[in-house]
Every structure is written in C-alpha cells, then in structure tokens.
Amino acid sequence: MQDExxxxxxxxxxxxxxxxxxxxxxxxxxxxxxRISESGIDKVRFxxxxxxxxxxxxKMSSQALRNLAKTLDIxxxxxxxxxxxxxxxxxxxxxxxxxxxxxxETEKSRxxxxxxxxxxxxxIKNFFENMDAARAQAYHLTEIAKVLQGQPALWGWDLGNxxxxxxxxxxxxxxxxxxxxxxGALKKIDEAIPVTIGMHMEDLEEDRNIGxxxxxxxxxxxxxxxxxxxxxWADGPTDNKLLPFLASITGWLGKKPVLxxxxxxxxxxxxxxxxRTKHMMLVSEQEAAEYYSEVLKGLYNIGCIGAFAWCYSDYxxxxxxxxxxxxxxxxxxxxxxxxxxxxKEALRSIGSFRKSNVKxxxxxxxxxxxxxxxxxxxxxxNLKKLYxxxxxxxxxxxx
Numbered sequence: 001m002q003d004e005x006x007x008x009x010x011x012x013x014x015x016x017x018x019x020x021x022x023x024x025x026x027x028x029x030x031x032x033x034x035r036i037s038e039s040g041i042d043k044v045r046f047x048x049x050x051x052x053x054x055x056x057x058x059k060m061s062s063q064a065l066r067n068l069a070k071t072l073d074i075x076x077x078x079x080x081x082x083x084x085x086x087x088x089x090x091x092x093x094x095x096x097x098x099x100x101x102x103x104x105e106t107e108k109s110r111x112x113x114x115x116x117x118x119x120x121x122x123x124i125k126n127f128f129e130n131m132d133a134a135r136a137q138a139y140h141l142t143e144i145a146k147v148l149q150g151q152p153a154l155w156g157w158d159l160g161n162x163x164x165x166x167x168x169x170x171x172x173x174x175x176x177x178x179x180x181x182x183x184g185a186l187k188k189i190d191e192a193i194p195v196t197i198g199m200h201m202e203d204l205e206e207d208r209n210i211g212x213x214x215x216x217x218x219x220x221x222x223x224x225x226x227x228x229x230x231x232x233w234a235d236g237p238t239d240n241k242l243l244p245f246l247a248s249i250t251g252w253l254g255k256k257p258v259l260x261x262x263x264x265x266x267x268x269x270x271x272x273x274x275x276r277t278k279h280m281m282l283v284s285e286q287e288a289a290e291y292y293s294e295v296l297k298g299l300y301n302i303g304c305i306g307a308f309a310w311c312y313s314d315y316x317x318x319x320x321x322x323x324x325x326x327x328x329x330x331x332x333x334x335x336x337x338x339x340x341x342x343x344k345e346a347l348r349s350i351g352s353f354r355k356s357n358v359k360x361x362x363x364x365x366x367x368x369x370x371x372x373x374x375x376x377x378x379x380x381x382n383l384k385k386l387y388x389x390x391x392x393x394x395x396x397x398x399x
Contacts, residue, residue: 003357003358004355004356004357004358005300005304005305005306005307005355005356005357005358006042006043006259006305006306006307006308007040007041007042007043007296007306007307007308007350007353007355008041008042008043008044008045008083008261008306008307008308008309009036009041009043009044009045009308009309009311009312009336010045010046010261010262010308010309010310010311010312011032011036011044011045011046011311011312012046012047012311012312012313012315013025013028013029013032013312013313014032014312014313014314014315014316014335014337014339014341015028015315015316015318015319015339016028016319017315017319017322017325018047018049018091018092018096018324019319019322020049021048021049021052021053021064021067022052024064024067026070026074029070029071029074030074030077031341032312032313033074033075033077033078033080034078035337035341036078036080036312037078037079037080039336039343039347039350039351040350040351041080041309041350042079042080042081043080043081043082043083043155043306043308044075044080044081044082044083045082045083045085045158045261045308046071046082046083046084046085047084047085047088047089047091047161048064048068048084048085048086048087048088048144049088049091049096050086050087050088050089050096050097050098050101051096051097051098051099051115051116052064053065053068053140053144054098054136054140055098056098056100057100057132057133057135057136057139058136058139060140060143060144065143065144065147068084068144068147068148069147069148069151072148072151072153072154073151073153075153076151076152076153080153081153081154081155081156082153082154082155083155083156083157083158084144084148084154084157084158085158085159085160085161085198086137086140086141086144086157086158086159086160087127087137087140087159087160087163088160088161089160089161089162089163089166090111090160090161090162090163090165090166091161091324092324092325092328092331093111093324093327093328093331094111094112094113094114094119094323094324095109095111095112095113095114095124095165095166096113096114096115097113097114097115097124097166098115099115099116100136101124101125101127101133102115102120102122102123102124102125103122103123103124103125104122104123105120105121105122105123106121106122106123107121108123109121109123109124110165111165111166112323114323114324119323124166124167125167126167126168126169126170127167127178128167128168128169128170128174128175128178128210129169129170129174134178134181137182138181138182138185141157141182141185141186142185142188142189145157145185145186145189145190145193146189149189149190150190154193155193155194156193156194156195156196156220157186157193157194157195157196158195158196158197158198158223158261159179159182159183159195159196159197159198159219160197160198161198162198162199162200162202162225163197163198163210164199164200164202164203164208164210165200165202168208168209168210169208169209169210170209171209172209172210172214174209175209175210175214176214176217176218179197179210179214179215179217179218179219180217180218182195183195183218183219194219194220194221195218195219195220196215196219196220196221196222196223196259196261197210197215197219197222197223198223198225198261198262199211199212199215199222199223199224199225199250200224200225200226200262201224201225201226201227201230201231201246204224204246204249204250204379204383205379205380205383206379206380207376207379211253211254211376212224212249212250212251212253212254212256213253213254213372215254216253216254216255216256219256220256221256221257221258221259221305222250222251222254222256222257222258222259223250223258223259223260223261224243224246224247224250224258224259224260224261225260225261225262225263225310226242226243226246226260226262226263227262227263227264227265227310228242228243229265229266229281229330233383233384233387237265237281237283238265238283238287238288238290238291240290240291240294240295240298241298241390241391241394242387243260243263243295243298243299244295244298244299244301244302244304245386245387245390245391246260247260247299247302247304248302248361248362248365248390249383249386251303251361251362251363252363252364252365252368252372253372253375255363257304257305257358257361258303258304258305258361259304259305259306259307259308260299260304260306260307260308261308262308262310263295263307263308263309263310264288264292264309264310264311264334264336264346265283265287265288265291265292265334265346266281266282266283266330266331266332266333266334267282267283267284267285267287267288267333267334267344267346268282268283268284268285268333281330282330282333285344285345285346286345288344288345288346289344289345289346289348289349290349291346292309292346292349292350293349293352293353295307296349296350296353297353300356300359301359302359302361302362303358303359303360303361303362304358304361305358306358309336309346309350310334311334311335311336312335312336312337313335313336313337313338313339313341314332314333314334314335314337314338314339315331315332315335315339316339317332317339320332336350365390366393367386367389367390367392367393367394368386368389369389370382370386
C-alpha cells in the first residue's frame with residue numbers, strides 16, 4: 001500500500017460493459033486509461049467476469065489471460081495501478097456465473113443469474129462450503145497470479161465483488177477457512193501484493209458470516225461499498241455523511257485500514273429529465289458534484305486509505321437492450337464521463353481534491369457505545385442508532 005490517499009475508479013468500458021472480455025478491444029482500453037490518468041485518478045479496479053476466464057473448473061481461457069496481461073501493460077503505460085477483482089460474480093443487479101457453478105432451478109434467489117448468454121433462476125453452488133468449487137477457485141487465482149507475476153501495474157487483488165450477494169457462508173468458520181485458502185493461494189505466488197475482498201453495506205446491515213472482522217484476519221486491508229440511494233435510513237439520496245460513518249464502523253469492527261472501494265451517484269442528462277419522477281435514484285450533475293466533494297473530504301478526514309468512484313462511464317445506449325441495463329435503468333448513468341467521453345461535473349470535484357498522506361483512523365470513535373462483539377446482535381438497529389449518534393456528535397463538535 002502507499003502513504004498517499006488513493007483516488008481510484010471502478011471500470012467497465014462504455015460500449016461493452018460486462019461483455020468487455022468477450023469483445024476485448026485494446027484501442028478502447030488505451031483511450032479509456034489515458035482519459036482516466038489525465039484526470040488525476042491513479043488506481044483502476046476492474047472485474048474478471050468469471051465465466052469468461054474459467055469456462056470449466058480446471059480450464060482457463062488462454063485468450064482472456066492474454067487480454068488481461070495486455071490490459072495491465074496499457075495501465076502501466078499510463079501510470080495506473082490496477083486491482084483485478086476475481087469471481088465476478090455479483091454485478092449491477094445480476095449474478096454472472098459459469099455454468100459449472102450452477103445447480104438446479106430455484107425460486108429462492110434474490111438475484112437472477114446470467115450464464116451462457118441468458119438469465120436463469122438456477123441455484124449457485126456455495127463456494128464457501130463446496131470443496132470442489134473452492135479448489136477450482138484456488139486454481140483460478142493461481143493461474144492468473146502466475147500470468148501477472150512481476151507486472152508493475154498490479155497494485156492489489158480483490159477476492160470478489162459483494163460475494164454475499166451470490167452465496168452466504170453457513171458459518172463464520174467456513175468463511176474464515178475460505179479466506180485463508182484464497183489469500184494463501186495468492187500469497188504463494190507473490191507475498192508483496194496486498195489482498196482484500198469487496199464487502200458492502202448489506203454485510204453491516206445483517207450478519208452474513210463474512211464481515212469486516214473475518215476479512216481482517218487474512219486480508220491486508222478491508223473494504224466497504226455504500227450508496228445512500230440504496231439506504232432507507234439515510235437522509236436522502238445525497239446524504240454525504242453516510243459513507244464516512246460506514247467506513248468508521250468497518251474500521252471499528254475490523255481494526256485494519258479501510259478502503260472505500262465503491263461510491264457514487266447516477267446522474268440525469270438534461271434530455272432525460274422526465275426520468276427523475278420515475279426513477280428517484282437519479283440526481284442532477286450538480287448534486288452529484290457536491291456529493292463527491294463532501295464524501296471525499298469526509299472519507300479522507302476519518303482516515304480511509306482511499307476512495308474508488310463508481311464508475312468510469314455511463315453506458316452507450318446501443319447496449320441498453322442487454323442485461324442488466326435493459327431492466328435496471330439507473331445503472332446506465334453512474335459514470336464520471338458520459339458515454340461519448342464528455343466529462344461530468346463530479347469529475348471536476350475529484351480533480352480539485354487535494355491528495356495528502358493518509359490520516360490515522362480512530363478504531364474506537366467516541367460516539368460508539370457498544371462492543372464490537374455485540375454489534376451483530378441487532379446489526380440494522382445498531383447501525384441506525386449509531387448513525388444518529390455519530391451525526392449528533394459531529395454536529396456538536398463543529399459548533
């Protein structure tokens with residue numbers, strides 16, 4: 001890790017989205033990474049769509065691996081550190097899975113599964129519990145780590161994007177064993193590359209057996225994703241105090257450095273103003289710019305090691321007919337750039353943010369009046385109470 005606060009971005013290309021690896025385009029990556037580097041952002045988190053890289057349990061796609069290596073070569077050219085995210089997995093309201101990870105049809109699933117070009121309602125094998133799946137995952141990690149060993153643009157590894165939205169371990173012991181195995185597989189190849197896992201706010205709202213304290217036992221730092229637009233107990237869709245609060249709770253539970261790995265807002269275009277009534281998650285560009293500015297200051301001030309925006313670009317209307325963009329309208333508009341490459345106002349907030357050395361995080365904030373081991377007795381209730389306490393405390397401190 002580095003001493004300076006990191007500014008990062010989550011990346012899917014505007015014209016390909018989650019279909020990127022199937023239609024990889026070096027020229028597009030070159031243009032996008034040049035644009036990102038010019039903006040002052042120095043880290044890129046991107047996603048290894050699982051079925052594109054591992055079509056069979058013990059067979060990797062040689063073409064995908066070559067394209068991955070070329071992606072990091074391009075990142076190095078533009079002085080960008082990268083964080084590849086494995087086992088993707090959950091993404092933008094769908095669970096993208098190789099067919100060999102699927103079981104029978106089920107009606108229990110919260111999210112539809114996308115596999116081999118179609119959506120389905122099949123059960124996902126619990127890789128925290130299924131030893132065959134876990135062995136295939138360890139093979140996956142090892143093969144990719146070997147391909148990228150010594151690559152100067154490789155900054156860190158991410159073991160998954162909100163994996164508890166795919167499957168939930170039946171016990172904390174199962175989660176810990178899986179984390180130990182996966183981190184161990186990567187560290188055998190290169191001990192120096194930091195490893196984390198992309199956890200999200202729902203891992204705080206309920207006990208899914210893989211939270212900050214579990215991740216902290218084996219990961220080099222811990223992560224949090226948070227969005228007020230998805231939070232009923234936040235003070236509106238642009239509540240900029242929510243994310244520093246979530247980061248503080250994450251650090252308090254895990255006692256390790258915290259990266260806020262995903263944050264952002266979907267923004268309206270002028271010609272789409274009629275969507276505001278129908279899709280309340282959409283905000284104006286000016287609202288988003290103010291939100292980004294305040295969130296970055298808040299995350300820096302409480303001692304996060306960095307913040308990664310969601311996401312690089314709005315998606316091209318030509319792919320709005322493809323899952324998940326055909327049904328989840330607001331996902332089309334999360335970019336810091338418009339789909340045609342024009343900058344949004346929020347990008348100016350990032351450009352004006354003055355990066356400095358990371359501040360030490362207080363792992364015992366004064367507004368917390370319970371023990372970490374008691375938090376999950378009523379996680380959602382405790383979150384709501386502690387959020388009010390944190391806001392009252394900080395308002396008093398400002399007076």
